[in-house]
């Protein structure tokens with residue numbers, strides 16, 4: 076893991092360049108000190124007692140290669156997000172941390188069904204996050220910044236609440252919820268298991284993104300697109316199974332990869348997270364081995380995301396920096412990734428255009 080804080084591209088510290096975050100889990104991006112304080116408030120026991128060792132514990136658990144360790148990490152973060160106060164604080168700080176990372180717009184995902192242990196209803200949980208985002212946004216504005224953050228509601232694919240969560244998302248569509256996602260263990264829990272929810276969302280013209288091809292194979296991506304009508308794919312690493320490169324270096328796309336490229340389905344790429352999970356199994360163990368650059372070269376709409384900032388000890392700035400180190404991208408490439416994300420966002424068309432304009436203005440202002 077790189078420990079660099081600053082990444083310079085063409086002499087510019089890329090912390091400041093405009094970014095859009097499309098794949099960022101609320102329960103994967105808490106501040107360690109906040110976890111300690113919230114745990115203290117509710118008498119919850121954590122595996123470490125100070126912020127530095129807790130941060131290290133999360134990173135080690137999440138990179139051990141053991142799925143059990145990885146899932147335990149989320150048990151501890153969701154444990155302190157079971158009350159209005161806990162959810163609101165985490166959401167508020169999340170906005171502030173994204174703004175500090177240069178993010179102009181974010182769609183932050185989380186699974187309301189995992190936040191009901193202390194009596195909240197699903198709607199109260201959504202309201203708590205909405206309120207945290209609003210306070211965070213106001214705080215960023217008070218410091219002279221500007222950020223907009225919306226919610227994507229996840230249903231856990233191993234559970235059977237997806238229809239209820241789909242209804243919850245649609246019920247809040249004019250109040251900050253812009254999308255629906257299926258998260259949790261991919262293998263053995265295909266999107267088509269949740270056909271009732273996905274058909275309902277389609278009937279309501281409500282956007283979906285689905286975790287697919289993160290650990291599961293190409294079929295999982297196909298199922299997300301067909302059964303889920305997914306407009307975006309979370310991760311999509313295994314789309315590489317449908318892409319070949321000729322001896323002359325020509326990139327050849329199969330039918331699924333062609334559909335993804337030609338229909339503008341956005342890939343939410345999360346390089347560091349992918350290196351810690353099974354999706355990279357036969358591809359290698361460094362960022363250079365990630366298929367991101369092949370997807371980009373092939374003309375697929377790639378975006379750069381952190382997935383879980385706490386667990387991977389990362390940020391979009393760091394993910395971009397790692398890709399720059401691996402593939403030699405310049406600021407023009409970084410602008411394309413941000414514009415892809417604006418275009419793939421679940422905002423209205425006019426809002427997407429405004430966001431794209433702000434990104435272009437931000438890059439133009441760098442004067443290069």
Ligand SMILES: [Zn+2]
Nearest residue numbers: 100286309382
């Ligand atoms: Zn994810």
